[in-house]
Structures are given as C-alpha cells and as structure tokens.
Amino acid sequence: MPDAVATSPTTSRDPVVARMPMSRVPERLFSVTVIGSGMIVLLLLGAIILMLATGAWPALKAFGIGFFWSPVWDSVNEKFGAGVMIYGTLVSSILALVIAVPLSTGVAYFLTEILPVPLRRAIGVAIQLLAAIPSIIYGMWGFFILAPWLAAHFVLDVADLAAPVPGLNKVLDYGGGNSIFTAGLVLAIMILPLITAMFVEILGATPVVLKESAYGLGCTRFEVVRSVAVPYGRRAMIGAIMLGLGRALGETMAVTFVIGNATRLSPNLFAQGSTIASTIANEFNEAGAGTMKLAALLGLGLTLFIISFIVLAASRALVAPRAVS
Template identity: 60%
Template sequence: MAHMDATLGASPSGQLAHKPTGRISDPIFVGLLWASGLFVLVLLGLIIAMLFHGGLPALKEFGAAFLWSTSWNPVTEKFGAGVMVFGTLFSAIIAVIVALPLSFGIAFFLTEIAPMKLRRPIGVAVQLLAAIPSIIYGMWGFFIVVPLIAAYIQPPLIEWLGPLPVIGALFQGPPLGAGMLTAGLILALMILPFITAMFVEVLESVPPMIKESAYGVGATTYEVYRNVSVPYGRTAMVGAVMLGLGRALGETMAVTFVIGNATRMSASLFAPGSTIASTIANEFPEAPMGSLKLQALLQLGFILFVISFIVLALSRLLVRSKLKS
C-alpha cells in the first residue's frame, strides 16, 4: 500500500505531488498591483510636498496677500501671484469659449453629416493636431498669428468696439498682436482635438434606435442633435470640457511665445499678460538657489496645482449632478 501511495504521488498529472503555482503567484500579483496604485499616490504626494515646502517661506514672507497681490518685482523682492492667477484663468476661459462650439460642430459633422470618405481624413487631421508639440504651436503663433492679429483683427475691433461703454474695456489698447486673446486662441487650437475626440466618442455611443425614433416623428437634424444626442452624452461632455480646461491651465511654452509676458493686469483682451506656467518657464532659470524669487516661483507652482485640483473637483460635482438629474 505504501508503494502504491508513493506511485500515485509521483503520477504524471502531479495533482497530488505538486502545490498549485497560482497560490504562490497570486499574492505576488496582488502585491504588484497594490504597489502600482500606491506609487501614483506617493509620487503625487512628493510633488505636492516639494512645491508646498519650497514655497512656504515666500508665503510666510508675504502672507495671504501673496495670492492676490499684483506686484512682481525681482529687484525689490516684492512678489505676488495675482497677475499670474488672473492670466491663467483668463486665457484658459477664452480657450474654452472658442474651442467648445468648434468641438461641437466638428464632432457632430463627423458623426452625422460628413460622408464616409471624409470622416477618416478629417478625424486623422484632428488627431494630428493633438500630436503637434506645444513649442511648435508657440512658434507658429509668434511668427504667423501674432502679426495677422496685429494687422487685421485688433485695429478694426479697437475702432468699432473700443468706444462702447461696457464691453469696450475688453477691446482697448494698442494693437500689439501678442496678448491674452492670442494666447487664448492658441490654447483653443491645442485643446480642440482633445475635446473633439471625446465628443465624437460620446455621440457615436448614442443608440441608433433613439435617433431613428426622433427622425421618425419628424425631428430635424438640429433637433435630434439638441434634444437627443447632447442630452444623452452631456455627462461625458462636461468631463471633456473640464479636461480641456485643465489642459489649458497648465500649458507653458505655447503661451510663453504669444502672451507678451508682462507682469501687469488689464481687462483688455489685447493687453499682454502672463500665466503661472509662463512665468515659471521664463524666470525659473534666473532664480538663484534658495532665493526668495525661487521660493515665490515654487509657491506659484503649488497654486497652479491647487487651481487644477479645484477644476477637477468641480468637474466631478458637475458630473454627479448631471447623473442625479
């Protein structure tokens, strides 16, 4: 019997002689998954800690007024983030205002109107826009867009809209070309493919039966788009817009080329300005290690992170509200 048991234990199937390897590999696999997930949190935490700790001396030096002060003078070492925060939000809002209707139009054209022969080439062209490096956008904006705006766009707008009582403040100033409007237009072109791609995915996910039912009761193409397609995917569309806004908030090189890089605040769309990212890109190489200027730049980076986090939180709240409604 003992010989028979030994023979059975050494059978070719190995079911009695060998322990299943899954019992060993599964804990290792689960541990690697935990490590991968925690790595993201640890890395994010280290970045936040570095920015906060590095910029804390500047916050202690200038207090809470650092957040809204418009002074940025490296000579007198008086620093404030007000101009940069304003420029970051202003240019990003312009970009979203310009890119949103264009994205809606392109996405609906590709999903409903365009012939099949044109859908793929136009779709590929939109995707190629996302692949262009930001510095190329900046160079193109500096050499092409800025002169065109200064020569053909800003002069008539200043003449026609500048004297108006309320909105005239947005269209006043010399036609320099570089400024908030130009930066917003370049940013709009950069976030356009991201928003459009998500809109296309959302519109293609609408069940054809719902749209065919709307057409069957006499709805026009516009009515189907407004009352069927957009309501069906509005939750994902809100997320797409917020994704584009977050992309615009953190853009650096393209904005640096075309915004004018002036540390002063103006309500005019044509006035030069600066963003948090462009200021860091311009002045970080010239900031001595341990200087108050470097600490102020690190604090600017922390403020940009906080703004991006707020935008993400708002997008989550909007998505949840849309889901509940």
C-alpha cells in the same frame, strides 16, 4: 477493511485540490503589483506637494495669504504676488474653452453624422494630427504668423467697434498682437483635437434607436444633437471639457511665445499678460538657490497645482452619477 483502505485520506486526495495554492500565486502577484503601483503614484504625488510647499514656504510666510491675489511682481524689491498670473491663466484658459467647445461640438457632429463614411477616417486622422504637433511649434506659429495678422487685421477693428460701448471698451481696448486673446486662441487650437476626439466617441455612442426615433418625430439634425445626443453624453462631454481645461491651464511654451509676458493686471483682452506657467518658464533660470524669487516661483507652481486640483474635483463632482430619489 478494503473499503477503509480505498477511502483513506492519502489515496482519496484530489490532484486538482492539491494544486490550488499554486494557482493563486499569479493572482496574489497581480494584486501586489497593482497595490504597489497605486502606492507609488500616491508617494510621487505626496513628494511633489511636499517639495512645492516646502520651497514656497518662505514666500508664503513673508507675504501671507495675500500672495495669491497680490498684483505686484517686483523682482528688484523682492515683492511678489500671484494675482496677475492667476488672472492670465484663468482668462486665457476660459477663453480657449469658449472658442474650442462649440467648434469641437460642430466638428464632432460633422464627422459622426454628416460626413460620408469613406472620408470620416481621413479627416478624423487629420484633426487628430493637430494634437501631435509640439507646443513650441504652435508658439512659433502664433508669434510669427497669428499675432502679426491679428494686430494688422483684427485688434484695431474690434477695438473701434467696441469703443462707443461702455464697459466693453475696457475689455476690448486697443492693444497688440501678443496678448491674452492671442494666447487663448492658440490654446483653443491646441485643445480642439483633444476635445473633438472625445466628443466623436461620445456622440458615436448615442444609441441609433434614439436618434432614429427623434428623426421619425420630425426633428431636425440640430434638434437631435440638442435634445438627444448632448443629453445622453452630457457627463462624458463635461469630462472632456474639463480635460481640455486642464491641458490649457498647464500649457507653457506656446503661451510664453504669444502672451507678451507682462506682469501687469489689465481687463483688456488685447493687452499683454502673463500666466503661471509662462512666468515660471521665463524667470526660473534667474532665480538663485535660497532666494525669495525662487520661493515665489515655487509658490506659483503650488498655486497651479491647487487650481488643477480644484478643476479635477469639480469635474469629478459634475460627472458623478446622481441618485434618483
């Protein structure tokens, strides 16, 4: 009988086992917190979409699907279309990428491979400080310094060179300092530090053995970048470029200062233009509650949201790992 008493359920209960339910409390709390945070983000996103769609519905109902490509923006006659703003947004953002991506690649490789180690941190911090400058400062610099300089020393000379070339003379025609081109240049300077910082991390993650093997085969530095570093980090670099594009699409104040804010459609890069964000910033205070103009501005906001969603979806598709057959 003593053996039976020693092995009874009451006396043989392990203290560790008894405390196991309490040890799961932090895990459950963490799980609930994470799920709740995700649901809050989804609810906020849904609320934003609902607000934009509800506010823009009168304009979409009045002008139909043609609202998204109509070049007319007439506040007096209450005829509104997003075509000019979509064109200015896309052209200025793509122009910014065309300028910023090659520069970011060169600066990133210079920092990771060519610059002496003691100077890398100092110059890298100096480049990253560009990202900390407020956008309105870029806009003021572009308006007071860059735009007048371009008008005096660049625009007319380039237009003279392009004048004899059919087609090109329409894209690079005579214009002024405040233009789509200036907006694209300012945006390029703004997204340059963002893309550069990510490129530095991507190029720095390239295995040293791969680069040394390429150098051992007689490759030049350019060939190592083209054939080793870029292919190795291609997906991450595409993600960095798309992140820079997203920043350029939504920029407001800097673009508002330098683009000219003209609601007319022109293929000329040196002509004044307008973007979705700059139009909303300029005209939102003039739109009264319940007016068609306010609905059209909210429609522009919905359009920018759709464009940003398409860019995000494209970036996800481009960086997604491919299945090896």
